[in-house]
Every structure is written in structure tokens, then in C-alpha cells.
Amino acid sequence: MSSHVEVAIVGAGISGLSAAWELHKLGIESLVVLEANSRVGGRTLNYPLVSGGYVEQGGTWAGPTQTALLNLAKEMGVSTKKGKLEGLTFYGFRQKWTMLEPSPTSESHIAQKDFAQAMTTFEALCRTVPVEAPWQAPDANVLDSMTMGAWIEQNTTTDEARAWFEGCVRQIISGDPHKVSLLWMLHFVHTAGFNDLLETAEDFGFVGGTQQISLNIAQHLGERILLNAPVTEILGYDGSLVQLVSERGVVYAQEVIVAMMPKTVGRIKFHPPLPAIHRQLIAQWETMSWIKFHAIYEQPWWQGQIISGHFLNIDTKIEAFDISPEDGSKGVIVGLLAPDYATLPELKRRELCLTFLGETFGQAARQPLEFIEFDWNNQPWTGGCISALPPGLLTAAGSALNSPVGRIHWAGTERSSVWVNYIEGAIRAGQKAAHDVAARLRSVSTT
């Protein structure tokens, strides 16, 4: 197969699909979306349960400031529902559970003050980092030369506050704070807004799951989506027509939007090779991933008791919370296991999760109707939950984040300057790339 289009989009995650939908709304119908997988939605994924219904293995929640996502969902006829159930949060440290309400209380008031002080300092530092160009922050080189973990060590005086801060960061980035740049972390949080990220990012879910938004866009776009079409080569992007080679044939396009997790872009061969700064950015981008698990029960029997809520064990790096449907039709607990457990045999991991659930939600939680785990590290076209930057990279190569190369434009949540790493960021990056491409096409047609 070979075809000619005005715009080819690589990746049918929510970012690539948002780009395609925006182009369609701008009147550009000559487009194709090439997707490696046999499905659309990328890091949003509904997983059917044997007992009926589904659970979400990827991106799930939304907050009130995520307006691009809320608007797109509405446009696609996907309505919102209440997000995480309210309940008490507990954190486990040195084999003791402590209640968090609303900031960590502790027998040790010193640790509590220490934690609060570090959070205040971090928040103030976040505000110094420009969302469009984090490498231009005052002291950018210093901030980028250290890890988030090192900063926590320097800015806390008690073991408990340090462990709690690390636990919070680990929860957000799905990886080790000692592996990521402080500047990258400050930028990540600032693009969402410190308070919005901590307090409102999980206010809503979507009826039918977030993947439904992508499924609906794909239905509107019809044959313009090509599944099972991993792009392996992009040629001639510096000329007048770009050639994209995929397992389903060759596509020739005037403009290209690459809407993928940056690390996976490294699997595509570019001719001519991408400029060095882009290659450096792509090659050194880290991926990080929780292992997500769901345990399904006939009833959410734990609700109404004190344990309805959220458990984060800092010692074992396991977290779980109640996401049962509001009508009480079944009990659903979702959990996250740190990447450290990926090398354990599956049965051992399952036993570990069930022990954790038994200790926190009650012994009956050891016997779910269904137990499902999902490791994004094993997904061939994604390779993780979150892309993170190690120290030094944002200042060295950050300016390549959003700069087009010839006829190639970049999308994907990692390229956003608003809610980076979230679905909101993915949509905004896709929409922005669509507008940039449309402007280029218009300028060509008027010259």
C-alpha cells in the first residue's frame, strides 16, 4: 500500500488522536494516523473483567483545571463521574500506620513541621521555573545538576519527613526520585500547578473509561486510522515530501506529527539522522513504571468503616485505594507496586499484594473474585508510565523539546507546557501541533 496525505500522524494515543481531530475541525481531511498497536488509546486502556465491567490500566483521573480533556470528553459524548472515593489516608512507615488528614500527622511534631517546611520550599522553587522554557529558570544549571532525591535529603532533617516526601514523589513519577533531575521535577509540577496536582488531579473519572474518548475519536475518523502499522523509518523530512515506512506500507505526507513517548521515537530510523540535540534528548529520556493491580470483590464491605480510603506504605513502596463504583455493585481496590518488584515471579508478586490488602482492608481482602496486574514496562510500544529526564538533560537539550525538525512536529504529553505527563498535556500538545501544521500548510498554499 502507498498513499499521499497532507498530514501523517505517528501514534494513536490521545495526543495523536487529538491532533487528528483538531486538524479535521480545521478543515484538513487529508490525513492518516499510523498506530503500531492493534488498538487506539496508548496509555489509556480499559481492561474487561470476567465478572463484567472493566478496570482502567492506564490514565484514569481528571481535575477541574484540565479543561482540554473535559472539553474533548464532552465533545466525544463521554461524561464525567466522581473520581476517587473520599476516605481517610494512611501511610505506613517503619511498620506503623499513621493517618494523613489532610497533611501528614505524626506523633513526631518535628517530622510534621519538617515535611511542611520542605513542601513550602519546593512549592516556591516550582514557581521560579518557566513552564515554556524550564532551562531558562534562574539557577537552571544548578537545579538540573542535582536529583530530586538529593534535594529532599538536603531539605529535610528527619527520617520520617524525608521518607514521606520521597514516597509522595515516587507516587507521582512512578519511579525513584534519585534518578530524576530536580529541574525536570519542578517543571513537571509547575505545569500542573502545585496545589492542583496534589489536591484536584483525581476529582473526576469518565463513564466508560478514559480510553472511550480515544475510541470515539477513532470512530469519527474511520479509515484514517491505520492500526498494526508501526512506523519504522521516516525519510526526507528535510525535503518537500516526507516518506513514512510502516509495516502496512508507505505513506507520503507534506507534514508529520510524531505523537509518541519520546523514548520509543528512538526505534524509528530517520534519514537524514535527526540533529544531535534531538538524538540526545530521545536517547537519554528515562521511562518509569508502576505495576498496577486491581482486586475485585462482590461487595465493598470495608466502606463505612474507617478503612475506606487510601494506604501508602513507604517501607514496602506499595499503595492501594478503594475505587468501587458508587452504586456499591462491586468492590474494587486499585494498587500500585514500585518498579523494584518487576523482577519477582508473578505469583510471588500476587501473594505480596494480597498480604498487603489483607493487612490494610481486612483479611477477607486476601480472597478477591479477580486479581489482575498490568506492567506498562512490558508494553512493546510504550515501555513505561512516565518519561522522566535525568540530571543535566533539560538544560543541555530541552530547547529541542518542541522545536520542529524540517517537516516533523512533535506531540505527546511529554512535549506539553501544561499538565505535562497527564492526559491533559497529551491533548494540548496534540492540538498545538495540529495548529502549527495547519499554519504551515496554509502558508504554503498562499505562497
Ligand SMILES: Cc1cc2nc3c(=O)[nH]c(=O)nc-3n(C[C@H](O)[C@H](O)[C@H](O)COP(=O)(O)OP(=O)(O)OC[C@H]3O[C@@H](n4cnc5c(N)ncnc54)[C@H](O)[C@@H]3O)c2cc1C
Ligand atoms: C498506570 C498509569 C496511570 C496514569 N494515570 C493517569 C491519570 O490518572 N490521569 C492522567 O491525566 N494521566 C494519567 N496517566 C498518564 C496518561 O495516561 C498519559 O500521559 C497519556 O495517556 C499519554 O498520551 P500520549 O498520546 O502522549 O502517549 P501514548 O498514550 O503513549 O501514545 C503513543 C502512541 O504511539 C504508539 N506508537 C509507539 N511507537 C509507534 C510507532 N513506531 N509507530 C506508530 N505508533 C507508535 C503507541 O502504541 C501509542 O498508542 C497514567 C499513565 C499510566 C501508564
